[in-house]
Amino acid sequence: MIEHQLIVSILLIVAICLLLMVSHRIKVAYPVMLVLGGIALSFVPGMPRLRIHPDVIFLVFLPPILYEAAAANSWKELWHWRRIIGSFAFIVVFITALVVGYIANTFIPGFSVALGFLIGGIVSPPDAVSAAAIMKFVKVPRRVSAILEGESLFNDASSLIIVKFALIAIGTGQFVWHQAAASFVWMVIGGAGVGVLLSYVIIKLYKWLPMDENIDTMFSIISPYLMYICAETVEASGVLSVVSGGLYFSYRRILIIGFSSRLRAENVWNFLIFLLNGLAFLFIGLDLPEIMAGLKADGVNLWTATAYGLLITGALVIIRMGAAFSAVFVTRFMSKFITVADSRSQGMAGPLVLGWTGMRGVVSLAAALAIPLYIPGTQTPFPERSMMLYITFVVITLTLVFQGLTLPVLLKWVKFPNYDDHLPPEETERIIRIGMAQASLDFLQRNNKCADVKRSALLNSLVTHWNEQLESEGLATLYDDELRKNYHNILNEQRLWLNKLNNENERVDEEIVRHFIHRIDLEEECLLKE
Template sequence: MLEHFPFYLALIVLIVLLIMLANKIKVAYPVLLVLAGLGVCLIPGTPPLKIDPELIFIIFLPPLLYEAAWANSWKELWHWRRIIGSFAFIVVFLTAVSVALVANSFIPGFSLALGFVLGGIVSPPDAVSAAAILKFVKVPKRMASILEGESLLNDASSLIIFRFAMIAVGTGQFIWYEAALSFVWMVIGGVGIGLLIGLIFLKAHKWLPTDVNMDIIFSLVTPYAMYIAAEEVHASGVLAVVSGGLFLSYHRHVFLSSSSRLKGENVWQSFVFLLNGLVFMLIGLDLPEITAGLKDEGIGFYEATAYGLLITAVLILGRMIAAFGALIVTKIASYFITVADRNPGTKAPLVMGWTGMRGVVSLAAALSIPVALENGTPFPHRDLVLYITFIVILVTLVLQGLTLPALIRKVQLPDYNDHLPEEETENLIREELARESLGYLKQHHAAELEHSFVLQKLANQWRNQLESDETVHVPANIKSIYKNLLDNQRQLLLRKNRLEQRIDEEIVRKFLHQIDLEEEKLKHA
């Protein structure tokens, strides 16, 4: 391990440089990292980069899922719950079934159970890849919200399928009623444990005398605690992390100080940045081990590649059918419910269908397959499953990842008017904050407002809806008033976000971030 330490450091530097290059040439960084991993592994003398398959889920998945849940909007998730639920559960299940049937029919030696193992691995699209691509092109808010929400839940549904399929491969039987009961427990138990541990950590933050460093450490431990606790009782660790992360994200302004929110955000961005970079580089670096295993199985390179391309075609075609199938269902549903769009058009389904890049979760699931079953016999076709997964990730990332921005620009997605325009939203929020702040000062601190230069300056600033970065000395009593006023502004924004659907939560969070910064400035004024 120690003799390879310089290589690992160089790898991290290479990841950063490649992501910088990807941003410069406007290409999704997962594409470059996978290709770079392929290039590095071909260099003679490159040390093998391996992770214990049993630890792959624990190392990567909990923090990546937790950060995604933390960044997601519960309001948007609930608003688009029908289509998100359809893609995250129904489409994933149908995709796994399609892959299982095709693999069982066309790949020699692949049982139906083994086909479902492969289907559970490759069925969930990767959120990181989609997000990396979409940042270079403008898409409607509804599409971004649906993709983000789908990515939170489809990992759970695919891994549940993967787990049941692994049991069937290991035992050679599948008892449907036991599986149904286990499925119910995995869902309910996973969500319940995530919420319970989230509540425990919320109370710990709130009641114990923590500082910023302790709050950040707690936040790093939280997803691992949720995942491990759920998995220990055979519930879904993924659902535990997602539900707990959404719960804590929704209450972040209740139990965390402004300092903890600001500094914790920076720590988490760096941490997740590193994890994502490593896992995509790992995809490319793992190729020599996978191809070596193919030789042991007696499967030719071209034959295995053909199987991988076949499964990739099934996935791409299946998602396109699902996207346009959702369009048909939506048109039918519009005659019975008012929330569905009667004329959704074909552009959005086309783009949704093409956002099927695979990545982190598929790799983690494939690498977690044990080398041998519990009875000691080798796991059937493990290396072929790994290689097919590698081909699926590589082809979808390169093919769909490189062409998706051009497709989005070509189809010119309409503005669905789900949210107010960004400039209009910001002006509306500024006016309401100014009005609320002036009313608060006049109602609660009229005397201080009359005699305090600082408060008068702030009042004039709000009256004119101006922003000032001037630094002035603020007396302690005025600091207290100003802090209460900032808390009042924060509550106004949270209330407005909760009650008004057309207000984009991303813009609200930007203003909340500014209030946190203002509170930090106040501490040093």
């Protein structure tokens, strides 16, 4: 039995690799290819029927995926676009759940208001992995990707909170607003607090205890699981705990994590997220036979269920498009009373793309699978469970395939204005090169290391380059341990200056800053091997 499961697991990984190679070849976003590939594999004769336990996704898949997304995100961009990100991550998700709930209650027989609200909460959060994968093929303005990435960090939490309240209402037959409000506040504040607190403790451990690259990497992998479990234990939001902890750690990691650990962890995390995302999207397609079997057992007509899925999908697309364009007019109106990120009229390209990037993904599937077989506390079968699972599957598949395949075409068709959010890349790089050179020279003068410069042809050459405000190309050997240490200190001084520049200048694109920090890490890694 174990050998059979191992063989199936290996074959699934091979299938993921093949599907990804095909997606790169035909330039289709890999989530689309993996879902379609999973559906095709599910009908292969002899393919074992997949039963995905929701805890596997919530506990095994979700924490590291969210943590990595938070760590890769820019706190500066999040804060700059905080209002629109917060609106889409919380207000739009709540409105979507309400509207979908009303539609389900009105048009789908057997759906009460609570059941409608439940399916609304399940399908309300867009999946950022899909949008990010698609936007790799087409260049989009930084503000659009920043808003999408920021929204994705928090909308999962808000939708799962809605699902929890809907399940309580169905189980108890009532909904107490003041209790729900208090619970919501605790889930948000408690979840964020647990994540930041644990991240703070982990940072202190880095400072107090000696660690190497392997321990650092293991701590980075364990951290999201600890944050999620601890938050869920105190009935707070595990998702918000992971996101807030990841953001806090990302903001501080340059100051506490060594260059070698960052490089090692980056490679490990790239592989881990690649595997988890691949399995998650493949599982969506592979779960189709199990979902259809549930429909058949309940005597539900497949075409009728598909029509309901199309109805909900269409409603989701319209709601998000309406929210994206409404955000423009709300921003212009509110700019008369408060300071907004950008009150200028910038055309409709941004809202159009933002509205069309509403692909649903693995979180929606996990939330649907988490619906219990029986109403909590009773032996009564949970009403319309198989219908909700199938509607969720239709929503995920249609939004991924239809919107996922048409989004690249849309991105090539629309003409984005010059938002002028950041300095041009060439100007940013020029500022960084000059600043790094000045920081290096200031370090040498501040620490009276000028005499050491004359003892090393390399340092002397580098100082010449810095004085000319040019970037160093290549690295020679530093034979003297003291000179090697000085050069380590200079590289660290450059990193600190880059971190300061990023925090103080909002027009500097953080992606470029991180690119330069990565290059310094690689340079220091080469120095270590000398």
